[in-house]
Amino acid sequence: MxxxxxxxxxLLCVGALIGLGKLLSSNExxxxxxxxxxxxxxxxxxxIAGVALMQFPALPMPALVGIGAGLGIVGAQYLEAWLxxxxxxxSA
Structure with missing residues (x-):
């Protein structure tokens, strides 16, 4: 690989775990x-954090995962509210 x-x-795994963590911490x-x-x-x-690699190709993996985690939290929250x-x- x-x-x-x-x-x-x-990034996929971190994002999925963030989504599941948010679900487990909610009252739903x-x-x-x-x-x-x-x-x-x-x-x-x-x-979406993969886009950061286009700007900074030598970005270390921990930084990329950190950016992905931040975008996973904020982005999912925004998209969920928008949807x-x-x-x-x-429906109205």
Whole structure:
């Protein structure tokens, strides 16, 4: 496995774990759908950190994972709120 593939895999795993951690710390009822949704959302938003490699190609892996974790938390929170607002508008 090449270095960029390892980085992507790390970002996906970190993002999925962030999504699951947020689910476990919330008061929402835990369902299979919610588990997969939060894991996918966290993994997707954390992989955006790969864009940082375009600007800084020599970025060390811990820094990349840190950026991914930050984006996974903030990005997932933002996207979830945006999707809820869109769903409310559509259903109204």
């Amino acid at each position: 090449q270095e960029h593939e390892k980085g992507l895999l790390w 009822a835990i369902t299979t759908r919610l588990i997969f949704g939060r894991a996918i959302l966290g993994a997707g938003t954390s992989t 809820k607002r869109r769903a409310d508008k559509i």
